[in-house]
Amino acid sequence: MNxxxxxxxxxxxxxCTLAVVGLSADWSRPSFEVSQTMQAHxxxxxxxxxxxxxxxxKILGETCYASLRDIPFAVDIVNVFRRTEDVLPVAxxxxxxxxxxxxxxxxxxxxxxxxxxxxxxxxxxMNRCIKIEYARLAGGHP
Numbered sequence: 001m002n003x004x005x006x007x008x009x010x011x012x013x014x015x016c017t018l019a020v021v022g023l024s025a026d027w028s029r030p031s032f033e034v035s036q037t038m039q040a041h042x043x044x045x046x047x048x049x050x051x052x053x054x055x056x057x058k059i060l061g062e063t064c065y066a067s068l069r070d071i072p073f074a075v076d077i078v079n080v081f082r083r084t085e086d087v088l089p090v091a092x093x094x095x096x097x098x099x100x101x102x103x104x105x106x107x108x109x110x111x112x113x114x115x116x117x118x119x120x121x122x123x124x125x126m127n128r129c130i131k132i133e134y135a136r137l138a139g140g141h142p
Contacts, residue, residue, distance in 0.1 A: 019075040021090050033131075102114070
């Protein structure tokens with residue numbers, strides 16, 4: 001589904017908390033670069049990666065959680081950096097925690113997860129980069 005600019009602007013309105021599923025601590029990974037940029041522009045980044053959470057590590061200075069269910073505060077957007085086939089359980093958790101949007105990054109397009117999220121009242125974005133959309137809608141490179 002093609003998201004219109006008005007909806008995307010609404011989703012990206014600050015203040016906004018982004019739970020980033022699959023966020024890596026490796027600065028060369030797209031998940032890190034996108035999250036770092038969004039954080040620099042005022043978005044609260046919440047890393048979700050069990051590999052780092054079990055070690056008590058932080059990413060971008062933020063506590064890392066093993067799952068969306070472990071986050072003790074509200075999340076606006078669940079930004080997914082996982083393979084398409086791994087998104088459905090993430091969508092289920094996004095619904096359970098009351099997130100407002102499921103956002104599947106470029107190259108990630110799980111239609112079943114999209115339908116589940118929409119049926120539960122969440123906005124859903126597939127196959128788009130949140131950083132690119134932010135830059136495009138803000139009128140310049142973030």
